[in-house]
Amino acid sequence: MSERERPSAGTYGVLAFPVAMLVVFFLIPFGIMVATSFYHRIPGAFYVPAFELANWQRLFQPVFLDRALFSVWICLLAGAVCIAVAFPFTYFLTRMRRRRHVALLIVVLSALTLSEVIVAFTWYVLLARASGVSNVFVWLGLLDEAVSYQPSFVAVLLGLCYIALPYCVLTLYPQLTRLDPEITEAAQTLGASPWRTFWTVVVPIARPIIVAGFLLVFVFTLGSYIIAAFLGRPEHWTLSVYIVDQASANANVPFAAAMAIFLTLVSLVVVAIVALIGSRIRSVA
Amino acid sequence: MDVRGGLRLEGLVKRFAEVEAVAGVDLELPPGKLISFLGPSGCGKTTLLRMIAGLERPTEGRVFLDGEDITDRPPYTRDIGMVFQSLALFPHLTVAGNVGYGLRIRGASREQIATTVEELLKLVSLSGMGGRRIQQLSGGQRQRVATARALALAPRLFLLDEPLSALDANLREGLQVELRLLQQQLGITTIIVTHDQREAMTMSDLVVVMRDGRIEQVGPPLDVYRQPGSPFVAGFIGRTNLLRGAATGDGSVAVAGRPFDVAGGADVAGEVTISVRPESTQLQTDGAGERNTLPGTVVFVRDLGELFECFVDCGIDEHVIVAGSPRDWVPVEQGASVSVRFPAAECVVVSS
Amino acid sequence: MRVFRAVIVTVVVAFLVAPLLVIVVGSVNPSRYLQFPPAGFSLSWYSDLFTDPAWLRSIRYSFTIAAVSAALAVLIALPLAYVLRTYRIRLTPLLYTLGILPFMLPPIISALGMQVFWLSTGHVGRIENVIIAHAIFFSTLPLVSISLAMETMDRALPEAAHTLGADRRTTFRTITLPLLVPSMITGYAAAFVLSLNEYLIAFLVAGFTVETLPVKIVNGLRYGFSPTIAAVAVVFILIAATTFTLFAIFGNLLRFLGADPAILEKNV
Numbered sequence: 001m002s003e004r005e006r007p008s009a010g011t012y013g014v015l016a017f018p019v020a021m022l023v024v025f026f027l028i029p030f031g032i033m034v035a036t037s038f039y040h041r042i043p044g045a046f047y048v049p050a051f052e053l054a055n056w057q058r059l060f061q062p063v064f065l066d067r068a069l070f071s072v073w074i075c076l077l078a079g080a081v082c083i084a085v086a087f088p089f090t091y092f093l094t095r096m097r098r099r100r101h102v103a104l105l106i107v108v109l110s111a112l113t114l115s116e117v118i119v120a121f122t123w124y125v126l127l128a129r130a131s132g133v134s135n136v137f138v139w140l141g142l143l144d145e146a147v148s149y150q151p152s153f154v155a156v157l158l159g160l161c162y163i164a165l166p167y168c169v170l171t172l173y174p175q176l177t178r179l180d181p182e183i184t185e186a187a188q189t190l191g192a193s194p195w196r197t198f199w200t201v202v203v204p205i206a207r208p209i210i211v212a213g214f215l216l217v218f219v220f221t222l223g224s225y226i227i228a229a230f231l232g233r234p235e236h237w238t239l240s241v242y243i244v245d246q247a248s249a250n251a252n253v254p255f256a257a258a259m260a261i262f263l264t265l266v267s268l269v270v271v272a273i274v275a276l277i278g279s280r281i282r283s284v285a
Numbered sequence: 286m287d288v289r290g291g292l293r294l295e296g297l298v299k300r301f302a303e304v305e306a307v308a309g310v311d312l313e314l315p316p317g318k319l320i321s322f323l324g325p326s327g328c329g330k331t332t333l334l335r336m337i338a339g340l341e342r343p344t345e346g347r348v349f350l351d352g353e354d355i356t357d358r359p360p361y362t363r364d365i366g367m368v369f370q371s372l373a374l375f376p377h378l379t380v381a382g383n384v385g386y387g388l389r390i391r392g393a394s395r396e397q398i399a400t401t402v403e404e405l406l407k408l409v410s411l412s413g414m415g416g417r418r419i420q421q422l423s424g425g426q427r428q429r430v431a432t433a434r435a436l437a438l439a440p441r442l443f444l445l446d447e448p449l450s451a452l453d454a455n456l457r458e459g460l461q462v463e464l465r466l467l468q469q470q471l472g473i474t475t476i477i478v479t480h481d482q483r484e485a486m487t488m489s490d491l492v493v494v495m496r497d498g499r500i501e502q503v504g505p506p507l508d509v510y511r512q513p514g515s516p517f518v519a520g521f522i523g524r525t526n527l528l529r530g531a532a533t534g535d536g537s538v539a540v541a542g543r544p545f546d547v548a549g550g551a552d553v554a555g556e557v558t559i560s561v562r563p564e565s566t567q568l569q570t571d572g573a574g575e576r577n578t579l580p581g582t583v584v585f586v587r588d589l590g591e592l593f594e595c596f597v598d599c600g601i602d603e604h605v606i607v608a609g610s611p612r613d614w615v616p617v618e619q620g621a622s623v624s625v626r627f628p629a630a631e632c633v634v635v636s637s
Numbered sequence: 638m639r640v641f642r643a644v645i646v647t648v649v650v651a652f653l654v655a656p657l658l659v660i661v662v663g664s665v666n667p668s669r670y671l672q673f674p675p676a677g678f679s680l681s682w683y684s685d686l687f688t689d690p691a692w693l694r695s696i697r698y699s700f701t702i703a704a705v706s707a708a709l710a711v712l713i714a715l716p717l718a719y720v721l722r723t724y725r726i727r728l729t730p731l732l733y734t735l736g737i738l739p740f741m742l743p744p745i746i747s748a749l750g751m752q753v754f755w756l757s758t759g760h761v762g763r764i765e766n767v768i769i770a771h772a773i774f775f776s777t778l779p780l781v782s783i784s785l786a787m788e789t790m791d792r793a794l795p796e797a798a799h800t801l802g803a804d805r806r807t808t809f810r811t812i813t814l815p816l817l818v819p820s821m822i823t824g825y826a827a828a829f830v831l832s833l834n835e836y837l838i839a840f841l842v843a844g845f846t847v848e849t850l851p852v853k854i855v856n857g858l859r860y861g862f863s864p865t866i867a868a869v870a871v872v873f874i875l876i877a878a879t880t881f882t883l884f885a886i887f888g889n890l891l892r893f894l895g896a897d898p899a900i901l902e903k904n905v
Contacts, residue, residue: 011720263745
């Protein structure tokens with residue numbers, strides 16, 4: 001029952017540095033970005049301070065909405081695929097003997113530390129005509145000649161899943177280690193095979209974290225840039241790629257800013273939902 | 286050692302949000318003695334100790350040490366040594382590092398620190414262990430390091446918060462005796478918070494029984510045991526039989542319609558509760574109808590080798606417990622009709 | 638069920654490992670072009686990497702930025718984590734959210750925000766810009782690791798120090814700080830590795846003047862495959878794998894990832 005101490009003047013002084021840094025180099029830039037989204041863009045040149053809703057109106061045009069919806073769609077799909085694979089994988093992982101358990105974790109963690117650039121590059125290579133997987137298929141006799149699988153929708157999807165999978169596993173990991181093994185044992189003494197136990201006991205219990213994992217992958221992939229830029233054609237791009245495209249190639253920073261704010265709002269909403277689910281898990285545990 | 290360490294608490298209250306952990310405590314403690322704060326969990330004993338230590342600020346009231354008002358002083362300017370429930374040994378320092386910590390930050394010289402640490406380790410029977418890391422020690426050894434660390438600066442008050450609760454039962458009893466002997470040797474005013482009444486009875490000069498943030502009774506252990514001031518104290522310290530009855534006006538009490546004489550006479554009116562310890566009762570196969578007896582049926586017999594216990598249904602709220610040594614054993618079986626005798630001198634009125 | 642388990646585990650492991658193998662093979666293939674099967678074995682691309690002045694400059698930029706920004710990130714996170722967990726500050730949830738917000742939001746937000754910020758101050762294209770941007774963006778990592786360490790630290794330890802005569806500053810210096818060192822190192826290492834790998838912020842903030850390794854790789858990729866890039870990739874993988882193995886050996890890897898210790902004992 002020990003309460004936290006009452007802060008003194010010196011305490012606030014200590015807090016001043018980090019708070020100042022965060023305010024000056026995060027909040028203020030964010031604020032500038034919000035302001036910029038209302039600025040007027042001069043075609044062919046830069047932009048001037050103004051207050052107009054042109055950029056925001058553009059967000060709701062069908063051309064853009066279409067692309068925004070596609071981005072959302074591919075990220076939702078990535079989330080679904082990731083969770084569908086990561087959940088059973090992590091479940092089995094937590095039940096393995098120590099050696100294999102640790103070894104698998106190291107594999108997952110090593111994949112985690114690869115930068116998005118490296119991942120994009122390796123999948124580029126893996127799916128290319130000259131050096132990629134298709135050559136193995138040719139060797140196996142499944143294909144007549146080597147084919148390039150990128151740029152394509154599937155390439156982007158695979159890339160997104162690759163970068164998201166380790167995060168997904170690590171998010172599910174703590175809760176799944178806390179799943180009492182005696183629960184599954186009890187189910188089996190009641191006549192359920194391991195397969196039925198998994199689907200009728202484990203999955204329902206873990207439902208909140210499955211949903212949380214899905215949403216986290218969604219937010220994470222929504223923010224991804226390199227994978228979509230590299231492995232996909234413009235019709236396969238995520239929102240982040242459009243934003244960068246507008247900001248650098250088109251020099252339309254105000255519109256890019258509007259899109260970025262939009263992306264922020266979507267992310268915040270999703271993260272808030274995940275947090276709510278998280279608190280529900282804690283109150284049940 | 287000189288007798289410093291006289292503690293006085295005036296009107297101490299501690300409120301956390303809507304909960305009143307300590308609801309008004311006035312206490313004057315003699316220096317140089319070992320005092321236990323005893324009570325069930327949540328009775329406020331730990332909060333009281335922490336206010337004495339300066340780790341909690343009282344909502345109301347003052348704390349005086351040797352006449353000085355120390356209420357507003359932070360813990361690092363009070364002259365105390367404290368052993369925490371988790372022991373709180375510094376994991377990144379060795380045994381010697383822990384014990385010498387207080388001296389080190391005071392700026393004592395290296396030789397001084399080394400000598401003092403040496404003395405203290407000898408005092409707690411851990412000589413030569415100065416270089417060990419905390420993680421390498423057993424539970425009992427860690428307890429001793431925590432004790433040595435708290436005593437290193439020769440404080441006026443030695444405070445312990447459930448110091449033995451993390452240890453195995455057999456280890457606990459040995460350490461209780463050791464702590465007590467240490468305290469007597471040093472003559473330092475010591476306050477121990479515990480929920481184990483046997484621990485309090487073993488070690489203390491004075492027991493402070495607490496409940497719901499208030500003091501129920503203060504006294505030497507045996508007094509509190511023999512003359513409990515309330516049914517709560519009677520039930521908390523050891524076991525007891527509580528008999529409810531009505532004063533008859535002539536100094537005796539009627540329990541379940543039977544006449545009872547009580548120690549000191551019952552010169553009160555109305556409802557009375559009597560406490561009789563199980564080992565003071567006697568089992569009889571005859572004698573029904575005498576004063577200070579209740580008839581009943583044997584419900585359960587427990588022969589524990591070193592003592593026996595007999596649970597008798599006498600028609601009152603709870604079963605009467607009769608306990609005694611094998612010498613006093615009256616052979617009865619379950620279901621037998623008996624009568625239980627409650628000698629008048631052992632009948633203590635605990636409330637009216 | 639056994640079949641299901643074997644399939645899932647194999648698929649995942651193959652999926653995660655396959656690209657790594659391809660890259661390693663590609664980096665030692667003497668031919669300039671992608672080929673399967675590879676033409677031979679050669680370390681020439683690695684020596685190219687370490688002799689080409691453009692690559693060396695990028696390496697220098699990346700490591701400098703990583704080292705300094707990670708340190709700055711810890712300097713931002715430490716006081717924040719310590720004060721918020723020790724004192725009763727009314728704005729605590731708000732301040733903590735502020736601390737994790739940069740990292741939780743998609744990187745493009747921080748990247749674009751910083752680009753616009755530096756543009757408006759006229760202080761463009763400098764390496765400090767990237768360092769500060771990375772420090773802010775990655776400060777969440779030490780913030781979380783240090784906060785966690787503070788939460789699991791026995792509250793009684795600083796109290797015991799108080800009863801032994803140490804005031805708040807001395808207690809922090811002699812007790813709290815030494816105990817926080819492991820979590821500070823973890824936070825630093827995470828921020829360091831992530832900064833090395835980071836592309837978007839580095840590109841938008843100062844991409845044309847300060848070409849970090851990821852930026853250089855992406856610029857190079859526009860012209861097609863180059864084995865030197867594969868060599869860079871392998872070096873990165875090795876750095877990460879080494880950091881990890883060291884961590885697994887010297888730290889408690891499983892507990893760090895949040896595993897419940899009791900359950901782990903059972904599985905041994």
